[in-house]
Structure formats: C-alpha cells, structure tokens
Amino acid sequence: MDGKFGSYVTASRSLAALISLFSLPLIYILNWHLFNSHLTALLATTFLAVSPVEVLFA
Numbered sequence: 001m002d003g004k005f006g007s008y009v010t011a012s013r014s015l016a017a018l019i020s021l022f023s024l025p026l027i028y029i030l031n032w033h034l035f036n037s038h039l040t041a042l043l044a045t046t047f048l049a050v051s052p053v054e055v056l057f058a
Helices: 008-035 038-049 052-057
Strands: none
Touching (some): 008 038, 008 052
C-alpha cells in the first residue's frame, strides 16, 4: 500500500537512515566538545559507524 511518501517500508527505512546519517556528525561534535580531542571524536564516530545496532537499524 502506498502512502503520501511512497510505500510504508520505504518511508520508515528512509527516516531511520536519515536519523543515522545525522547522528554521525552530531556524535563527532559532542565528543569534540566534551573531550577537546579530535582523535577521541573520530574514534567515537568510527565506533558508531561500524556498530552492528547502528548498521542494522539504519
């Protein structure tokens, strides 16, 4: 069945992918402000990007 934004599966998966996409720069900025270290911010962003839960739900 098609809704206003396409099929329900496509719309729900697109929203999850969009949230996941925005979470990567946000986690970088948050870690950079908390720890004042680019290395720590990059590591946290990398761990989030390869997290099985993040990959599964994105």
